[in-house]
Amino acid sequence: MPSYPTPSHARTGPRRRSLLTGAAGATGAVLLSGCSDASSTDEDERPSAAARLRARAALDSGELLGHYDAILAAHPSLAGRLDPLRAEVKRHKAVFAEGSAPPSPSASTGSASPSASPSRKPAVPKDEKDAVRELAKAERELAKRRGSELLDAPAELARLLASVAAAGAAHAYLLTEGDK
Template sequence: MQPPRRRTFLALGLLLAGGGALSACTGSHDDGGRGEPRRPDPDEPVRLRAVAATDTLLAGYDALLAGPGAGQAALLQPLRAEVVRHRAALAGGPGGDPGSASSASSPSSASSTPAPPSSSASAPSTGSAVTTPAGLASLERQTAQSRLADLGAASPQLARLLASVSAAGVLHAVALGDPVPASAPATVPAASPSEPPATAASDASAPPSGPPAGTAPATASPAGTGSAPAVDPEAVTALQGALGAEHAAVYGYGVVGARLPDDHQRTDARTALAAHQARRDSWQRLLGTVGATPSAAAAGYQLPFAVTDAAGAVRLAAHLETRLTAVYADLVAAVPGPQRAAAADALRECALRAHRWGAVPTPFPGLPDTATPTPTAAPTP
């Protein structure tokens, strides 16, 4: 019998099959110049709400920059510039691609120019009342949460964008000092009868399988409660990809924990491991409910680079979480509306953990961005 083939962590960075083809046709130019009216964009109501919320947020930045926050421009201006990019992408054409969004319907620059009164006449009123960084952090958090309310109504690619922008808003709130960056998931599944050990990562120095006292890893149920959801074959493929990515992450955190001498960092690794085990189990349950056989973990995984010390372990943890943000952004687009919330929640959690491990920030977590460097894999001996 041949030994199981070793799979690579690089798979975490691959786009899930079909992710680029999920965008609905939401509009068209005049047909052959015959003067036929342009078809309406089905995403328009969602886009209008998203842009209005972003205008409120920009008004908050402008109010703070023009008043008591003027001395904190070095912190506020880069965050505001990212919000400007979010607005351009959310107001862009069909597909919601941040790379293709033009400056149309967006503020003229990323400076402290006041936000334009476009989509909602009353939108700036709440934002203009912001007087402290804490108030702006709260507005960022509330706006991030509101983005997720439209996941089920949006086209696949716009839902993917909304989830990414929501995660970015949570990171902004953290940068502004918010100690509670996002609310708890709306649904939490029943605990598994037993917790399988971390696959191929069970040496004595690896983090234990349970969370430390006083912590509760996020375990939002992708299936929710009730009867089995309807999931098409493409979505099943995407869910299998997410499950495979979580198998790899569980293995990776065994390596991370073995190389971290600091108790605080080991606690972070232990908490992250427990969260990834919970996500792994939730995808296994969902796949089982739709009649699919969950993919099994490999006997071992090839690391993207050699990990020989604590610095390498921290880098590996950041790499794992960053790659998972891409997996979950694509999963949002691949699954039906009822399952999108769990995928978006997983994206947010991974973005927060990547930030905690020191990953380079990006305006669109989980989406391709030219400003975000891509770690280069090194062959393992």
């Protein structure tokens, strides 16, 4: 038996210890939800970075498509050779544009090259062979850039970039092999 007197009636309501435990638990839950909000913003940033990468890839494909168009306008006799490759580049542009976000002015000014403006028409050499070589060079450079960009891309976008980079390398090969 205890050496002190015990109350004869049972206490009703919460005890002080249970109130303190409940308050500590609620505070912990608030702190943990604050942590989870910080991680969700990181997850939100990744898709937006992927959307910006897709938008950039769509712009690059659009620029390459413009290059094809300029060469075909200057040298219509190349249509049989260039039309299938141009159609592929057009499909690449459409696929990249599907999930892309419009490029923000701050993002496009920092990463875009001056040649990336779609309104600028590329200069087309007068000689057909030189024009095709220039197109092959543009395909090769874009394939190389996409190959390096896929390292930082999410898995699905990385696979798409790899596939389109391989197609661009094949286009460059086909364009240069036709000269031989």
